[in-house]
Amino acid sequence: MLKMTPLNQAHRDMNAKMVDFGGWDMPLHYGSQLDEHHKVRQDAGMFDVSHMLPVDIKGDNVRDFLRRLVANNVDKLTLPGKALYSCMLTPQAGIIDDLIIYFLSETWFRIVVNAGTADKDVAWMLKKRDEWAPNLEITPRRDLAMIAVQGPNARAKVWQVIPNSQSATEELKQFQSAVIGQYFIARTGYTGEDGFEIILPAADAPAFWKSLYAAGVAPAGLGARDTLRLEAGMNLYGQDMDETKNPLESGLSWTVDLKSERDFIGKQILSDTVVTHQLVGLVLVDRGVLRSHQLVVGQKDGVEYSGEITSGGFSPTMNQSIALARIPAQITIGDEVDVIVRDKKLRAKVVKYPFVRNGKVLV
């Protein structure tokens, strides 16, 4: 029996092609994932991301708990509503999940975690809570739905549908959030475009979704979500990294704070680690499509090396194939590599990602 979000019927009513996504019955697309991709880059699209899980942590010293729990530093969160992207690590510095932490007050932080890792994440948080801070309340919020409205016109559309949210959210910068009545609105997203991610009571989600649709926001499925996030150079847990990989070899050094004095799970190993691999972008020079797990080969300073594509696909905005790949650390931006695609060697160029942001091609 597949799990369903509160918007399941709405998707079916809109002719979505439904697929099993990690045990969830989710929309892959509503006709054309390429059209949905372009709509998000050019106008506004919306994604049902209710399969992801908000987890509320409440109590007297949430901050202390989070200082130890995650690799990024929650002391960067001083303004209420400010958000932080971080990895949560095992003691061996492997990535349990990547997540976003919202600081709402000193006694209330909200963490949004991935759908596929939600149970694992919550179990881990509860274990650490029991060990370090038994008075904290950790509440998985399965009573809430989440909708990401993304695109240059996304915020304007949201204000059209909920006008009384405008004054509270108009001044929000990227990675800031606000609570307005039953709505939690964050200027965050997984597409590389502007927009809001909105958390609201599950029962209110279908009407809200339909109002956004009536205001001209196009429903967009998991297919477009993947092509958009790949162009935006955003990691996908389970593909670009997992528990066998640390943040430094996953393009996530920028999310790790090793400078402050605080101890956090995985800090010791991370500090002692010699980085041998890096995550880079690839643009296929030849025609074809790069895909996950394809082998990357080449020569650097006379020495042969190999690596692997972690996420590959087609960039609708660039009309070219792109990928993220984990390759040895000595390869540099601008180098050319070969990718083994169905027994042929195709040429690709190593680039610094993101590939596309705010509708513009950067590579």
Add this chain to the structure above:
Amino acid sequence: MSIPTHLKYSKSHEWVKSEADGTVTVGITHHAQELLGDMVFIELPEVGRVLKQKEECAVAESVKAAADVYSPISGEVTAVNSPLVDEPGKINEDAYSAWLFKLKPSNTAELDGLMDATAYNELVENEDH
């Protein structure tokens, strides 16, 4: 979408049209493009290539996956739909007009072994359940 009755079909979702001049035109079916999703890349065989029935001869790549196209009958490639390479989405728009290649059959008896619209429809129906 109804399955055109003037065409024949292979188990691997290719359609075949017999032309007046004795050649056949080959494409992939509407059902195939639906399974694959938005097409982004097509690789066609070279004109002059001699194919055996069921030999891999072309690739249709969608955003989701790469699908091999198998020659429905044996023969020599006499033409390929080159413009399709720049507009692979035409397959999604109308799979039965977005042909891939044409063949001069070397054994016309093989055409009799292909499915008609009714049999292909049954195949598709059984797949969906």
